[in-house]
Structures are given as C-alpha cells and as structure tokens.
Amino acid sequence: MTMTVDRPLGSHHPRYPDIIYPVNYGYIPNKIAADGEEQDVYLLGIDYPVETYTGVIIAILKRADDVEDKLVMAPAGVQFSDEEILEQTHFQERYFQTTVHR
Numbered sequence: 001m002t003m004t005v006d007r008p009l010g011s012h013h014p015r016y017p018d019i020i021y022p023v024n025y026g027y028i029p030n031k032i033a034a035d036g037e038e039q040d041v042y043l044l045g046i047d048y049p050v051e052t053y054t055g056v057i058i059a060i061l062k063r064a065d066d067v068e069d070k071l072v073m074a075p076a077g078v079q080f081s082d083e084e085i086l087e088q089t090h091f092q093e094r095y096f097q098t099t100v101h102r
Contacts, residue, residue: 001057003028003041003073008049013092023088024050028071035068042089045074059085064097072100 005026013019024043033039042061043053058079059072070093072085082100086093 001028001073002052002054003043004052005043005050008051009047010049019091022091024053025092033068037068039071040068041071041073042085043073044080044085044088045078058102060101061085061089061093061098062101063093064099066096 003026005024007013007021007025009021009024011021013021024046025040026043027038027040029038031039041057043050043055044058046053053073055073056076057071058074059082061070061072063069070089072080072089074080080088085100086098089098
C-alpha cells in the first residue's frame with residue numbers, strides 16, 4: 001500500500017505548532033476514513049523525511065474517544081511491538097484513548 005506524507009518527520013502540526021512529528025505521517029489517497037477525509041497513517045521504521053512510501057500496514061490504532069482510526073505502516077518485514085507503536089505515536093495519541101489492534 002502506498003501513502004502520501006503530508007507531515008514529514010521533523011515537521012510541525014499545522015494547527016498545534018508545539019506538536020513536532022517524530023515519524024512520517026500522512027494518508028492513503030482515495031481511501032476515505034470515518035471522518036470523511038482520507039485515511040491517516042503513521043509510518044514507522046523510516047528515520048528520514050519522505051514524500052511517499054509503499055509499505056505494509058502492521059496495525060490499526062483505535063481511538064475510543066474519536067470517530068477515526070489511524071493505520072500504522074512499516075517497511076515490509078519490519079515489525080514493532082504494541083508498546084513500541086504506542087511509544088512512537090504518543091506525541092499525538094496521548095490526547096486520545098488509543099489501543100493497538102492487529
């Protein structure tokens with residue numbers, strides 16, 4: 001699956017400039033999520049900014065207190081534990097009740 005990165009590693013959140021992205025973050029073009037926007041994706045395992053990336057979806061982050069879920073992508077063959085996923089996405093997921101689903 002290929003994602004478009006609109007918030008590359010090191011960038012600031014457009015509405016909350018105190019949030020800096022420690023991972024690449026973007027969306028799956030033409031895949032609409034529950035919020036009516038394109039499906040959001042965290043990209044783990046790539047430690048430099050990218051514009052697009054083709055990888056494997058390894059998890060879904062379900063938010064109990066929000067309408068949309070987030071996908072987690074990684075390079076083929078790379079896995080992360082649930083704890084590692086939550087740690088790497090904590091910068092943004094700390095504001096929600098998030099659980100990792102496989």
